[in-house]
Amino acid sequence: MIIKKFKTIILIIAMFFISSNTILANNFFYDIWGHWAEEEILWATNDVPLFVGYEDGTFRPDDNIKRTEFITILFRAANLREIIKYDTTESDKTELNVQNDNQIIEENKETTEKNIEDKKVTNNQNIENGNIINDESSLNYKDFNSNHWAYKNVEKIYKYINKENTEISFKDIFPGDKFNPEKPITRIEAVLLSSFFTTSPIEEKKLEFTDISEDYKYYKQIKKLSQLGIIKGYGDNTFRGEKNITRAESTAIIKRVYEEMNFISSNYLEEIKLIEDVFDNKFMYFGDKYFTNEKLSNEDRLYMNAIRTLEYLNIVESIPYELRDRYDSDPIATLKELRELDYWNVVGVNNYLLRYDAFSDSEKEKLIIEMINDYKSREDIKDNESKLIFKKVTSFIEENKENISENAKTEIFEGLKTWEESVKEYEEKLNIIFLKSKLYINSNLYKKALELYNLEDKKESEIKIDSIENQKYFIFNKAYILLKMKKYNEAEEFLRQGFENIKNHEKYKVSQKSIDKDFIGCIKKVLMKKEKSNKIIINQDTLEE
Numbered sequence: 001m002i003i004k005k006f007k008t009i010i011l012i013i014a015m016f017f018i019s020s021n022t023i024l025a026n027n028f029f030y031d032i033w034g035h036w037a038e039e040e041i042l043w044a045t046n047d048v049p050l051f052v053g054y055e056d057g058t059f060r061p062d063d064n065i066k067r068t069e070f071i072t073i074l075f076r077a078a079n080l081r082e083i084i085k086y087d088t089t090e091s092d093k094t095e096l097n098v099q100n101d102n103q104i105i106e107e108n109k110e111t112t113e114k115n116i117e118d119k120k121v122t123n124n125q126n127i128e129n130g131n132i133i134n135d136e137s138s139l140n141y142k143d144f145n146s147n148h149w150a151y152k153n154v155e156k157i158y159k160y161i162n163k164e165n166t167e168i169s170f171k172d173i174f175p176g177d178k179f180n181p182e183k184p185i186t187r188i189e190a191v192l193l194s195s196f197f198t199t200s201p202i203e204e205k206k207l208e209f210t211d212i213s214e215d216y217k218y219y220k221q222i223k224k225l226s227q228l229g230i231i232k233g234y235g236d237n238t239f240r241g242e243k244n245i246t247r248a249e250s251t252a253i254i255k256r257v258y259e260e261m262n263f264i265s266s267n268y269l270e271e272i273k274l275i276e277d278v279f280d281n282k283f284m285y286f287g288d289k290y291f292t293n294e295k296l297s298n299e300d301r302l303y304m305n306a307i308r309t310l311e312y313l314n315i316v317e318s319i320p321y322e323l324r325d326r327y328d329s330d331p332i333a334t335l336k337e338l339r340e341l342d343y344w345n346v347v348g349v350n351n352y353l354l355r356y357d358a359f360s361d362s363e364k365e366k367l368i369i370e371m372i373n374d375y376k377s378r379e380d381i382k383d384n385e386s387k388l389i390f391k392k393v394t395s396f397i398e399e400n401k402e403n404i405s406e407n408a409k410t411e412i413f414e415g416l417k418t419w420e421e422s423v424k425e426y427e428e429k430l431n432i433i434f435l436k437s438k439l440y441i442n443s444n445l446y447k448k449a450l451e452l453y454n455l456e457d458k459k460e461s462e463i464k465i466d467s468i469e470n471q472k473y474f475i476f477n478k479a480y481i482l483l484k485m486k487k488y489n490e491a492e493e494f495l496r497q498g499f500e501n502i503k504n505h506e507k508y509k510v511s512q513k514s515i516d517k518d519f520i521g522c523i524k525k526v527l528m529k530k531e532k533s534n535k536i537i538i539n540q541d542t543l544e545e
Contacts, residue, residue, distance in 0.1 A: 027052075029059035037061055037248035044251040048258060050076050051251060061248035064184035067174070068150035070245075071193065073254055075153040078197055081261040084160050139170075141179035148181060161196050168192060168221070188241030190253060191225050192218060198260045200527040201227035202520055209239040230256040264528075268521040269480045272438045274391065274431050275473055277384065283311040284388060286348035288380045299343050306331035306338075310352060332358050346374035347381065347389065354392055361400055365408050368393055372415040383428045386419045394438050401442045412439060426464045434477055446485045453478040468507045471498070472515070476522055488530035495523050 027045045032038045041059055044051045050073050053059040078084040139158055145151060158170040173192045174180075207223045216222075222239060225231045230253060233239055245253070290296070290304055309328040312319065319327050328334050335349050336358065343349055350371040354364060375381060375389060393412055397404050413436070420432050433452045440449035453474070455465075465471050475498035482491035499519040502508055508515065 029053045029057060031058045032061055032248075035061050035248060037252055040251040040255050041248065043255055044073075048077075048080065050080075050254060050258075051247070059247065061251075062246050064244045065247045065250045066182055067179070067185045067189070068148070068154060068181045070185045070190060070250055071157050072150050072153040073250065074193055074197070074257070075156050077254055077258045077261060078157075078160070081258065081265045083197065083261060083265055084156050139179065140177070141174075142177050144179040144181050150181065154179075154181075157193065161193075168218075184244040185250075186241065187231070187239065187243050187245050188218060188222075190245055190250065191231055191241070192221055194230060194253060194257045195221040195225060197257055197264065198225065198228055198230065199263045199524040200224065200531060202523045202527070203227070208237050209233050210236070211238045211240065228256070228260060230260065263521050263524045266521060268518070268525040269476065269483050272434050272441065272477050272480060273473055274387070274434050275427055275470060277427075283307055283314070284348070284351075284385045285345075286351060286381060286385050286389075287345050287378075299338060299341065302328075302334055303338060303343065303345060303348065306334040307348070307352065310356070332356055347371050347378070347385075350374075351389060351392060354396065361403065364396060364400075365404060368396060369408055369411050372411045375415050376418045379422075383419075383423055383425060386423075387428065387431055390416060390419070390435050394435055394442075397439065397442050409439065409443065426466070427470060430465065430470055430474065434473070437477065437481060441481065441484065446481060450478070450481050450485070453481070468502060468505045468511070468515070471502060471505070472518065475502075476518075479522060479526070483526060483529060486529075486533065488526055488533065492523060492526045492530070495519065495526065499523070 028042070029045075032041050035041070041051070041061060045053065045059070051059075075084060139151075139155060144154070161168075161170045173189055201224065205227050207219070207226055209222070209226070212219060212222055218241075222231070222241070226233075231239075285291075285304065285307060290300065296304075306328045309319070309331040312327060313331075332353070335353055339346075339349050339353065350367045353359060354367055354371075359367060371389065372393070375386075381389075390412075393415075397409070397412070416432060416436060416439075420429070423429055423432065437449040437452050440446070440452075465474055475495065479491045479495050479498075482488075482494060502515060502519070
């Protein structure tokens with residue numbers, strides 16, 4: 001006994017000195033050192049806390065994982081990715097308290113199925129025709145109800161699967177009137193559950209598993225996860241779907257699924273994006289007068305002090321008492337007063353009144369028209385200031401597109417034309433295209449928006465896209481419009497061709513990882529939309545028949 005304890009201590013010490021991954025981990029387990037899944041286990045217990053170990057300091061990587069355990073981990077991953085929301089008002093101590101996943105089941109290892117059923121019959125259940133009816137349950141399994149520690153986790157997954165999918169239901173994966181919650185989960189069951197939280201692969205590859213034929217009912221799901229690299233076969237190229245998976249294998253699968261979930265939850269191709277620069281979050285004065293030798297009026301000084309105060313408050317949130325005489329006690333009130341006095345810098349005053357939401361939505365349109373009219377009459381507004389103006393204006397239209405007048409839209413387009421005629425930088429010319437397309441899209445004029453991206457109609461002197469970031473913005477924005485128009489095939493083809501072109505850029509290798517992720521995410525978004533559209537068409541055809 002003493003020798004055994006001594007060996008354990010030596011092993012722990014060795015683990016500290018030899019395994020740098022384990023040294024850096026908050027949670028570590030002496031039985032994973034040197035294990036093939038050591039890295040995945042450390043990730044799943046530290047980087048993203050999905051799994052837990054046992055109270056004796058072990059992880060037991062080669063033990064089987066139960067159905068309820070695997071589904072709970074899958075639920076946690078989906079919850080962290082905000083694919084499935086967790087209602088904290090319904091929380092119980094086992095829902096997100098990681099101590100119970102392994103321990104409860106281990107303590108009840110010897111309990112028979114009959115004892116489990118007897119124990120779980122409560123006042124919320126009644127017996128009808130010899131079957132247990134769960135009043136609270138939507139799962140309808142005789143041996144599994146809301147008293148089980150993992151019930152809510154399983155129910156969340158059950159509802160998500162049945163809502164999101166039309167080909168396979170939760171009951172197809174776990175058929176019959178018993179769920180067998182303590183039963184080890186098999187590889188095929190884990191694959192089918194995971195398949196609902198993954199996207200389509202962007203490249204088709206042949207399935208190499210020798211024990212899976214094309215007529216197998218779950219061939220499509222296995223092929224999908226194999227192509228995504230989420231599941232791998234054995235050395236003899238077999239899949240062995242009925243084999244139980246271990247805790248170590250499940251960490252590897254869940255890690256890959258969690259990474260794939262990012263493509264579902266992230267907002268790829270959700271809007272037209274502008275090329276940003278360091279000035280986009282800075283405070284502007286909107287006029288050269290404040291920086292020349294020209295004499296400033298009292299109103300000019302009031303304006304400058306109000307903007308200075310807003311900038312200061314944006315950083316520190318409150319002004320110290322000893323500095324109050326240097327700043328404006330109510331800068332927004334000062335700007336409103338200047339507007340009433342017809343202060344000459346309408347662009348500047350109205351910009352900050354809009355920025356700080358100082359008026360109702362019905363009054364904001366008037367501020368916008370005033371600002372655009374002033375902008376068109378001036379020559380002292382710089383390009384980075386122009387972009388801030390039209391970003392603010394476009395955002396307002398997006399938020400109030402049902403109520404904005406045609407007159408306001410006309411004024412805004414005229415303002416953009418004024419900017420376009422004066423701008424010299426290619427980057428800002430692109431931003432004008434992007435802003436115009438946003439305005440067209442808000443008016444449901446998708447075809448006009450798309451026409452802006454036909455650079456073949458423009459002279460090289462008019463616009464040139466040389467930087468890799470600007471190419472990305474152009475490709476993604478055009479693909480977004482095609483997606484909004486439901487031109488899925490065109491959007492996919494344009495993204496794929498754009499991806500290949502980007503790979504030839506001299507700067508591609510510098511940011512390859514992030515660029516690849518963005519393009520893959522956008523392509524997957526199109527594939528998801530196309531797949532969903534095809535399902536709707538198929539369902540409609542079925543209903544008509």
